[in-house]
Amino acid sequence: MPSTYTPIATTTLGSAQSTITFSSIPSTYTDLVVVSYAQTTASSGSPSINMRFNGDTSAVYSMTQLYGDGSSAVSARVTGQSFAYFANIPNTSASAWGSGIGSIMNYANTTTFKTVLSRSADATFYTIARVNLWRSTAAINSVTLYEGSSGNFSTGSTFTLYGVKSA
Amino acid sequence: MPDTFIKIASVTVGAGGASSIDFTSIPSTYTDLCVKVSLRNNRSTVTGYPTLKFNSSSSSYSQRELYGTGSAAYSGTAGGATSYLQFYADGSGATSSTFASSDIYIPNYAGSTNKSVSIDSVVENNATEANSLLFAGLWSNTSAITSISLAPGDSATSFSQYSTAVLYGIKSS
Numbered sequence: 457m458p459s460t461y462t463p464i465a466t467t468t469l470g471s472a473q474s475t476i477t478f479s480s481i482p483s484t485y486t487d488l489v490v491v492s493y494a495q496t497t498a499s500s501g502s503p504s505i506n507m508r509f510n511g512d513t514s515a516v517y518s519m520t521q522l523y524g525d526g527s528s529a530v531s532a533r534v535t536g537q538s539f540a541y542f543a544n545i546p547n548t549s550a551s552a553w554g555s556g557i558g559s560i561m562n563y564a565n566t567t568t569f570k571t572v573l574s575r576s577a578d579a580t581f582y583t584i585a586r587v588n589l590w591r592s593t594a595a596i597n598s599v600t601l602y603e604g605s606s607g608n609f610s611t612g613s614t615f616t617l618y619g620v621k622s623a
Numbered sequence: 624m625p626d627t628f629i630k631i632a633s634v635t636v637g638a639g640g641a642s643s644i645d646f647t648s649i650p651s652t653y654t655d656l657c658v659k660v661s662l663r664n665n666r667s668t669v670t671g672y673p674t675l676k677f678n679s680s681s682s683s684y685s686q687r688e689l690y691g692t693g694s695a696a697y698s699g700t701a702g703g704a705t706s707y708l709q710f711y712a713d714g715s716g717a718t719s720s721t722f723a724s725s726d727i728y729i730p731n732y733a734g735s736t737n738k739s740v741s742i743d744s745v746v747e748n749n750a751t752e753a754n755s756l757l758f759a760g761l762w763s764n765t766s767a768i769t770s771i772s773l774a775p776g777d778s779a780t781s782f783s784q785y786s787t788a789v790l791y792g793i794k795s796s
Contacts, residue, residue: 460628461627461628461793462627463627463794463795463796466654466795466796491655491730491795492730493655493730493731493739522689522696522757523689523698524687524688524689524690524696524697524698524699524757525687525698526687526688526698526699526700527698527699528698529689529690529691529696529697529698530698531696550763551736551737551763552737552739552761552763553731553736553737553738553739554739554759555728555730555739555740555741557728557741575741575743575757576741576759577728577739577740577741577742577758577759577760578687578739578759579685579686579687579739579740579759579760579761580685580687580761581687582687582759583687583688583689583698583741583757583758583759584689584757585689585757612734612736614654614730614731614795616654616795618627
């Protein structure tokens with residue numbers, strides 16, 4: 457029986473660091489799934505895990521989100537960004553960890569712009585649903601995740617890239 | 624090539640209903656867990672509120688939720704509940720033969736850190752009331768998760784026949 461949901465790469469941080477990159481992503485899958493389980497080394501706030509494709513730092517990313525903070529439901533949108541917003545993560549003060557799950561359908565095609573659908577769960581701050589757009593028709597061959605407050609991911613943070621085949 | 628998304632166990636509720644759905648003796652050999660459920664309970668309203676517990680623990684839970692009713696969006700904390708995590712099911716007041724779908728994702732369930740839970744849950748009723756929920760939960764306990772218990776929850780005593788729950792293990796390598 458063929459495997460349809462395949463781990464491509466995984467990283468568990470043995471020390472705090474600001475960036476992880478999945479590179480040389482094969483084009484042989486249909487979709488990609490990124491899963492994070494992470495925390496920032498900061499002692500306050502809930503920074504974003506930012507995401508870039510193929511090292512592209514140009515202002516060609518946009519995002520729309522719906523989030524709840526436990527008292528208010530909010531929707532927001534940004535355009536002309538130099539990165540996508542993947543998930544938000546808790547800080548060390550509550551000893552909490554946040555999960556992020558993102559799907560990138562049809563990542564290897566060279567015809568369409570690329571969309572990321574992501575869910576972010578951090579019970580100390582936000583529950584979030586996001587859609588990001590990378591305005592590039594290039595096939596995705598690398599995904600970079602970095603801590604969005606210019607800090608570091610905590611030791612033990614884990615990031616996994618899965619490939620999903622439709623047949 | 625390794626299998627990545629593997630069914631560990633499944634439950635289908637039979638005639639007479641079930642007072643709980645339990646997954647026990649969960650092996651520690653996976654990276655993440657995912658529970659996919661289709662639930663209906665005997666709460667008299669359209670929406671039921673089943674609960675989720677780990678390792679039979681009734682403490683150290685917290686949650687933030689974002690939900691929509693079809694006419695408005697809200698955010699809350701399930702009343703600050705600490706003895707369980709809570710999501711959605713169709714209650715007995717929902718249109719007959721409708722069941723709520725939920726996707727429960729638990730990363731790093733066997734690790735030695737506090738446990739984060741992400742739940743997407745929807746109640747569709749083909750009538751006035753329907754609810755969609757995005758949920759972030761935390762179990763502030765560093766034990767590895769070895770069991771998951773689903774209970775019918777608030778004002779309900781049983782899950783209805785044909786409710787299902789499937790536990791999957793996901794390996795990152």
